[in-house]
Amino acid sequence: MPSYTVTVATGTQWFAGTDDYVYLTLLGTARCSERHLLDKPFYNDFERGAVDSYDVTVEEDLGEIQLIKIEKRKYWYQDDWYLKYITVKTPVGDYLEFPCYRWITDEKEIVLRDGRAKLPRDDKTQILKQHRRKELESRQKMYRWKEWHPGFPLSIDAHSHSELPRDIQFDNEKGIDFILNYTKAMENLYVNRFMHMFQSSWSDFADFERIFVRISNTISEYVMQHWKEDFMFGYQFLNGCNPVLIRRCTEIPKKLPVTMDMVECSLERNLTLEEEVQQGNIFIVDYELLDGVDANKTDPCTVQYLAAPICLLYKNLQKKIVPIAIQLGQKPGPDNPIFLPSDATYDWLLAKIWVRSSDFHVHQTVTHLLRTHLVSEVFSIAMFRQLPAVHPLFKLLVPHMRFTIAINTKAREQLICECGLFDKANATGGGGHVQMVQKAMKDLTYSSLCFPEEIKAKGMDSKEDIPYYYYRDDGIKVWEAIKSFAEDVIHIYYESDEVVCEDVELQAFVKDIYVYGMRGVKASGFPKMIKTRETLAEYLTVIIFTTSAQHAAVNFGQYDWCSWIPNAPPTMRCPPPTEKGTVTIEQIVETLPDRGRSCWHLGAVWALSQFQDKELFLGMYPDEHFVEKPVKEAMAKFRKNLDEIVNTITERNKNKKLPYYYLSPDRIPNSVAV
Numbered sequence: 001m002p003s004y005t006v007t008v009a010t011g012t013q014w015f016a017g018t019d020d021y022v023y024l025t026l027l028g029t030a031r032c033s034e035r036h037l038l039d040k041p042f043y044n045d046f047e048r049g050a051v052d053s054y055d056v057t058v059e060e061d062l063g064e065i066q067l068i069k070i071e072k073r074k075y076w077y078q079d080d081w082y083l084k085y086i087t088v089k090t091p092v093g094d095y096l097e098f099p100c101y102r103w104i105t106d107e108k109e110i111v112l113r114d115g116r117a118k119l120p121r122d123d124k125t126q127i128l129k130q131h132r133r134k135e136l137e138s139r140q141k142m143y144r145w146k147e148w149h150p151g152f153p154l155s156i157d158a159h160s161h162s163e164l165p166r167d168i169q170f171d172n173e174k175g176i177d178f179i180l181n182y183t184k185a186m187e188n189l190y191v192n193r194f195m196h197m198f199q200s201s202w203s204d205f206a207d208f209e210r211i212f213v214r215i216s217n218t219i220s221e222y223v224m225q226h227w228k229e230d231f232m233f234g235y236q237f238l239n240g241c242n243p244v245l246i247r248r249c250t251e252i253p254k255k256l257p258v259t260m261d262m263v264e265c266s267l268e269r270n271l272t273l274e275e276e277v278q279q280g281n282i283f284i285v286d287y288e289l290l291d292g293v294d295a296n297k298t299d300p301c302t303v304q305y306l307a308a309p310i311c312l313l314y315k316n317l318q319k320k321i322v323p324i325a326i327q328l329g330q331k332p333g334p335d336n337p338i339f340l341p342s343d344a345t346y347d348w349l350l351a352k353i354w355v356r357s358s359d360f361h362v363h364q365t366v367t368h369l370l371r372t373h374l375v376s377e378v379f380s381i382a383m384f385r386q387l388p389a390v391h392p393l394f395k396l397l398v399p400h401m402r403f404t405i406a407i408n409t410k411a412r413e414q415l416i417c418e419c420g421l422f423d424k425a426n427a428t429g430g431g432g433h434v435q436m437v438q439k440a441m442k443d444l445t446y447s448s449l450c451f452p453e454e455i456k457a458k459g460m461d462s463k464e465d466i467p468y469y470y471y472r473d474d475g476i477k478v479w480e481a482i483k484s485f486a487e488d489v490i491h492i493y494y495e496s497d498e499v500v501c502e503d504v505e506l507q508a509f510v511k512d513i514y515v516y517g518m519r520g521v522k523a524s525g526f527p528k529m530i531k532t533r534e535t536l537a538e539y540l541t542v543i544i545f546t547t548s549a550q551h552a553a554v555n556f557g558q559y560d561w562c563s564w565i566p567n568a569p570p571t572m573r574c575p576p577p578t579e580k581g582t583v584t585i586e587q588i589v590e591t592l593p594d595r596g597r598s599c600w601h602l603g604a605v606w607a608l609s610q611f612q613d614k615e616l617f618l619g620m621y622p623d624e625h626f627v628e629k630p631v632k633e634a635m636a637k638f639r640k641n642l643d644e645i646v647n648t649i650t651e652r653n654k655n656k657k658l659p660y661y662y663l664s665p666d667r668i669p670n671s672v673a674v
Contacts, residue, residue, distance in 0.1 A: 005089040011082030018081035025069040028062025071109040115627035117392035151438040219560035234321035241557035242363035243471040248459030249284040266324040328576040335578040346583040372551040378517030386509040395625035403673035425600035427571035446525040474663035488634035552668040559609035
């Protein structure tokens with residue numbers, strides 16, 4: 001009688017094993033096998049990390065194995081089981097791989113297809129078509145869209161992490177408990193003794209070192225020592241944790257009435273301001289988005305303030321970017337002066353601090369939350385709803401969606417919800433962050449997520465002109481490596497543009513993102529359908545780059561650049577100055593966050609800058625969703641390209657006082673998971 005050797009691999013997560021009854025059925029083209037009992041309680045099979053083998057004998061040949069059904073029946077208590085994969089050796093010696101990488105919960109069953117990726121057009125038998133359809137129907141019931149706030153991209157319909165499908169939950173929920181992590185961070189940083197000191201001001205700048213000295217690192221210490229310098233202020237627009245706002249100024253805006261007399265002493269080329277603009281030496285960062293946003297009013301004992309500054313910058317003869325004019329409001333007037341480097345020391349310093357505070361708010365809420373976290377969640381939900389596990393694009397994208405929905409759900413549960421942790425220390429808490437996302441949606445376009453296109457649109461693409469923009473240089477390299485990988489995978493499964501057009505699941509995926517994620521806004525520029533392999537490659541690159549590299553670039557530098565409180569104040573306790581010549585050091589310290597809010601801020605940026613336990617970095621794919629040799633070769637080529645980028649960045653950073661490594665592939669997690 002024919003005999004099949006079945007090998008079952010259990011995950012290595014805590015509590016991944018099971019003591020329940022486990023049954024297996026093989027479904028072939030000729031017939032189905034009987035239901036075979038693989039494991040009984042206390043047989044010690046399917047332990048955590050185990051690989052168990054069984055011989056399954058059948059009376060007649062089953063034909064080609066199309067599906068495997070696994071059933072788990074409860075023995076005593078709920079016992080979830082994480083099944084990695086199953087392999088089957090047929091009577092003629094062929095090996096079939098059935099990837100799973102899912103939790104089997106309660107008394108559930110799952111039906112697996114072999115690991116060869118298939119487009120809808122490739123399925124010829126009714127049983128495979130039906131399996132494909134049923135999987136998507138089931139997923140669409142589990143992964144439902146929901147509006148968290150009007151105007152936001154839609155998110156998952158779940159109020160808490162525990163309500164999410166088991167497959168996308170964190171293995172250990174405590175590991176991503178924001179309250180627990182922030183408290184732990186403050187204990188590790190030895191700042192919890194200051195926590196009761198809300199409303200208590202620091203004495204002077206040196207006093208901030210009392211919560212800083214124990215936890216400084218190379219970059220954060222350099223920031224502490226040089227934060228007052230114009231060079232350091234300008235450098236952060238290029239390579240800090242929010243390097244996405246600066247753009248070349250093609251015309252001085254009327255709302256910023258800067259004159260030649262004001263800035264003449266800052267210009268180095270004996271040119272007029274207009275000539276400097278024409279030669280491309282003037283840059284601008286405009287925080288107009290913050291205009292009209294309500295400041296945090298959740299603490300009646302502390303009035304908090306926001307500003308919407310405009311900052312003009314100059315590329316000097318050393319090709320360094322330095323500030324030359326700052327206006328702290330959007331409407332020019334006598335009570336909204338333009339601050340200059342030639343002003344009194346503390347006037348100029350406070351103006352720069354206001355810009356840094358405004359930059360922090362835009363970074364946290366728009367650059368980080370909206371443009372990486374919320375957008376990545378849209379990609380994730382659409383993928384689960386419209387791409388079955390056998391689809392090559394599901395296999396390609398699923399590593400880049402790991403824990404994204406979970407971390408966002410936890411954030412809505414604890415961090416950015418009403419009365420959440422965000423309200424404790426941030427001037428945009430209490431609802432201001434919601435207003436900011438709603439306003440920023442108009443600028444969330446498809447082209448703005450295409451990294452090279454966005455860099456060029458801002459006039460920041462010339463390496464010769466702007467040589468120290470490492471975010472741009474490294475980002476382009478990583479973008480090209482991802483795009484090359486996406487093209488390789490596409491050409492394996494899509495032999496022509498016509499095949500792309502005919503892929504109904506791909507088109508449904510793209511439509512879901514446009515309709516629900518981008519709310520059907522035509523101006524967003526998100527495609528409603530994909531018609532060519534070239535367009536598909538770019539689309540997939542946008543998704544993978546956003547969920548990996550873009551998030552890494554704007555997330556993991558938060559502690560480096562924001563731990564020195566005066567360089568990134570999360571709130572300001574006095575209004576922006578309305579005249580020059582009155583600012584004192586005492587006024588600046590009174591304006592900066594109090595001791596309690598400083599500690600919350602420090603704990604937050606430390607916790608947010610940590611990698612996950614057992615982090616998977618770009619190009620690491622331990623879960624083998626793909627089984628075909630050509631794809632594995634494409635993955636190997638991708639990893640080789642990434643290794644070359646790592647080597648280039650490592651060599652460049654040697655002996656640099658300010659190394660830039662946030663886009664080094666060995667520091668880019670595959671997905672948004674923190």
